[in-house]
Amino acid sequence: MISAYYLQIIILVGINIIMASSLNLVVGYTGQLSIGHAAFMSLGAYVSAIVTLQTGLPFIVSLLLGAAVAGLFGILIGIPTLRLKGDYLAIATLGFGEIIRIIFLNLKITGGAVGLRGIPKETTLLWVIGVTLLSLFVLQRIINSRVGRALIAIREDETAAESMGINTTYYKTLAFGVGAFFAGLGGGLFAHYFRYIHPNVFGFMRSIEQLCMVVLGGLGNMWGAIIGATALTAIPELLRAGAEYRLLVYGAILVLMMRARPQGLLGESIGQTGGRSLKRRKTLFTKIKLFRRNK
Amino acid sequence: MQPAEKNSTILEINEVSRHFGGLKAVDSVNLDISKKEIVGLIGPNGAGKTTLFNLITGHYEPTSGSLYFRNEKINGLKPYKITEKGIARTFQNIRLFGMMSVLDNVLLGMHARLHGGLVSTVFCLPGNKREEAEARKKARELLAFVGLGSKEKEKARNLPYGEQRLLEIARALAAEPELLLLDEPAAGMNPQETMELMKLISRIRDEMEKTILLIEHDMKVVMGISEKVAVLDYGKKIAEGRPSEIQRNEAVIRAYLGDSV
Numbered sequence: 001m002i003s004a005y006y007l008q009i010i011i012l013v014g015i016n017i018i019m020a021s022s023l024n025l026v027v028g029y030t031g032q033l034s035i036g037h038a039a040f041m042s043l044g045a046y047v048s049a050i051v052t053l054q055t056g057l058p059f060i061v062s063l064l065l066g067a068a069v070a071g072l073f074g075i076l077i078g079i080p081t082l083r084l085k086g087d088y089l090a091i092a093t094l095g096f097g098e099i100i101r102i103i104f105l106n107l108k109i110t111g112g113a114v115g116l117r118g119i120p121k122e123t124t125l126l127w128v129i130g131v132t133l134l135s136l137f138v139l140q141r142i143i144n145s146r147v148g149r150a151l152i153a154i155r156e157d158e159t160a161a162e163s164m165g166i167n168t169t170y171y172k173t174l175a176f177g178v179g180a181f182f183a184g185l186g187g188g189l190f191a192h193y194f195r196y197i198h199p200n201v202f203g204f205m206r207s208i209e210q211l212c213m214v215v216l217g218g219l220g221n222m223w224g225a226i227i228g229a230t231a232l233t234a235i236p237e238l239l240r241a242g243a244e245y246r247l248l249v250y251g252a253i254l255v256l257m258m259r260a261r262p263q264g265l266l267g268e269s270i271g272q273t274g275g276r277s278l279k280r281r282k283t284l285f286t287k288i289k290l291f292r293r294n295k
Numbered sequence: 296m297q298p299a300e301k302n303s304t305i306l307e308i309n310e311v312s313r314h315f316g317g318l319k320a321v322d323s324v325n326l327d328i329s330k331k332e333i334v335g336l337i338g339p340n341g342a343g344k345t346t347l348f349n350l351i352t353g354h355y356e357p358t359s360g361s362l363y364f365r366n367e368k369i370n371g372l373k374p375y376k377i378t379e380k381g382i383a384r385t386f387q388n389i390r391l392f393g394m395m396s397v398l399d400n401v402l403l404g405m406h407a408r409l410h411g412g413l414v415s416t417v418f419c420l421p422g423n424k425r426e427e428a429e430a431r432k433k434a435r436e437l438l439a440f441v442g443l444g445s446k447e448k449e450k451a452r453n454l455p456y457g458e459q460r461l462l463e464i465a466r467a468l469a470a471e472p473e474l475l476l477l478d479e480p481a482a483g484m485n486p487q488e489t490m491e492l493m494k495l496i497s498r499i500r501d502e503m504e505k506t507i508l509l510i511e512h513d514m515k516v517v518m519g520i521s522e523k524v525a526v527l528d529y530g531k532k533i534a535e536g537r538p539s540e541i542q543r544n545e546a547v548i549r550a551y552l553g554d555s556v
Binding site: 138141142146147150152153156157159160162163164165167178 | 352373386391392393406407416419423
């Protein structure tokens, strides 16, 4: 059997694949820069953990409840903020993430700054593999449907999308809600594996880390999100010695990718002529760089 | 107004104005368009033609005046609602979904006519699959109709310029509009392509029974296929009539060539 150490890495990889692929739906496919994805993860983690602790309902129920609450928050946050574009949306999602974190730091039911401990260990390898595959399957189905086409159209040209009869506000909110739902699932798995959660675990840096996974693998590419999540989870763990320099490496990766391969490892190749999308991706990188610098 | 005449009017532009600050981009314009008519909209650069399109399609809201489509007031409606009602357009500065395939672009044009939502997609409901297959079939037919039948797998932005214009038309037709707005469809086309475009536009009207309003600078196109031509200058409609009348109209000649001629 695999040792507990490697098991933990595999489970983390699975959870991060869920996080990266759900964020990819929002950032990569719909083109809406969100840097508060970890907040939805924390909602899923806390809600599912509290449900398990307080009611003793089966794991699947608390997991789904956590995801549903996260999805609901995604929709509620999406309605006002998705009218904003680009930088403003990024700042709004960043602010939302911080608000959620600070609320969890101050609530009694979440254990406040002490964190929530004693969560039963329910997440097994089988659970993680199952939920990851199911998430990827559902996300892929959405992308290859009428809904997915509408999302990509919004990324490519919002004005033209509206002229196609696409209610852009509705679809952006939908993408946000679905992305948040799966982030909530990831959070629930996380909480029931590590058995202890603290608001700062789901802080700004986690959101950025998830964004890095999507960008490294390739915006708007499902395999990209999988590879990005696997690489950025496994490599720092396996190179334990350099763990302190992890964030430094993230920054370097972003800068290098921006110079050499703005579409990510597996992103759609962008020809000589360039296009709206390339320009958009480039500004996305600039924004990420700015946020990292300002932090 | 006789009821018979009222019935054949598909779009009624009634005293519509749009001001940007002090600029009257469109100034009290009246224009009626009848069913199955091809109407040309011409005027010097900056005359307000595209602004009028943006008013009809809901991208702008009129400062005053009203727009009726099939006797229903449409000003103030969002662009996606207006597309649902049956008005589709192409753009002057081509706005295709460049990274998507030619076929996907047409399928997006059908968005308003399809129903597959999140639930039916995720749970693989049978109706969803059938609808998607039918949509693809229809999209291919439309591509063949405009002459792009062999290009469905290519990325839209890799098409040559003239073909991108044709794809925009196919995409607009996919929305099953009653009224089709074409914004400079012949811009950037060579004479050969322009000839084919004129045939295509006539076929869209004759075979698909669409009403067409088109902005065009190429007078050969406008005068060749329009039944009626409206002329805008500084936001005002200065003339309206049959192509032969417009060519002889004093005000139109002045607007294009200046006073001294």
